[in-house]
């Protein structure tokens with residue numbers, strides 16, 4: 001007698017609820033501007049609203065969705081709001097969301113070519129095409145010695161690059177017996193903290209990362225880098241790795257990658273370029289100069305999950321010599337051995353990353369590239385840069401404000417001409433107001449406001465609104481907040 005009992009969702013119910021879900025998301029996008037951009041939830045509030053017992057009997061999907069509306073939405077910071085100007089964006093789009101849904105629906109785990117050939121081959125092809133679109137060197141293509149892979153994040157990409165450099169230098173010795181503490185890596189004081197973290201994770205030691213001073217534009221000073229490398233060699237250390245950034249997190253500074261690349265090539269160091277957000281600009285031919293010098297790089301990374309309308313996570317990582325990466329990360333237990341791997345004719349992407357398992361992330365990227373086309377992507381990137389230019393002009397025209405770093409793409413660093421405390425109060429008031437959300441950094445020791453234009457739906461009216469709010473809030477606070485109180489915050 002067969003047991004036909006099932007708790008699974010039937011395909012009919014899936015069809016029905018799936019449509020409800022898509023409608024819910026569409027409604028969310030139509031109304032996202034009505035929510036305070038920065039979540040107002042207090043710590044523990046969302047968790048408490050969920051109750052403390054799991055249901056013994058399954059619940060109806062409509063009730064679950066209702067709870068998502070009532071309990072989850074109020075606890076969100078709305079990253080897809082056109083008033084989101086904080087950090088760097090994590091924008092998305094219809095085709096990306098639907099590509100993600102298809103990936104979830106197929107439920108493929110693409111650790112090996114043989115566990116789903118399409119998962120690997122779409123990824124390889126999409127990254128080859130994207131390399132072409134960004135004007136990246138031929139050496140990164142899978143048709144030569146290099147190739148691209150999708151990582152979860154730029155942090156994972158830099159970790160993989162660092163491990164490949166470590167093993168290239170030690171001839172696989174560090175993998176076998178651990179590090180000896182003599183391998184040294186370099187970046188600037190403005191490099192993303194993920195590299196420092198990677199130094200620890202890779203066993204190289206955070207103390208072996210040299211953070212080189214920057215110039216007046218907050219870009220790495222290549223001369224100082226060369227001096228530091230020579231001095232480390234003289235001290236018996238082994239320089240192995242340099243990371244340069246195209247668009248630093250703090251101020252969007254662009255490191256001189258051709259100068260740095262030449263030093264790396266003379267000194268035999270692995271050169272990694274982190275273009276996490278700003279790399280997207282190179283889709284437009286007029287910004288492709290960003291990548292001048294990338295031909296020296298052993299690896300390059302940029303995140304479509306920041307500024308290319310592809311929902312988190314999706315970080316593209318290319319290497320010029322895939323054998324160096326695979327040699328550092330590959331390990332083959334018997335239970336994964338298969339004929340395709342043995343043939344050497346395929347990529348097994350588990351060898352290009354830290355985890356074994358992997359999702360079919362290339363689908364959403366493929367959907368985005370096809371849906372927008374080159375023309376559509378260029379249009380929206382140019383639009384963001386144009387809107388940023390307008391904001392810069394408004395700030396420059398206001399004698400109460402100053403721009404404090406070059407704004408080459410879509411991030412503006414500026415401050416009210418007043419104390420750090422006043423600038424901090426301006427930011428807090430704006431974020432509490434709920435109409436926009438922006439964040440800060442410190443440059444040359446001063447508190448600086450950062451406003452990034454990168455949301456898919458951010459238009460002129462939103463940037464105008466943001467600027468008007470900033471200027472009005474600054475003016476109001478300057479009049480009402482006692483100077484003593486402001487200075488306490490400084």
Ligand SMILES: Cc1ncc(COP(=O)(O)O)c(C=O)c1O
Pocket residue numbers: 088152153154155156192194245247248249274275276277303315
């Ligand atoms: C320049 C740069 N590199 C790396 C990262 C880390 O990105 P991810 O979240 O993909 O690890 C960021 C994040 O903002 C970044 O701005």
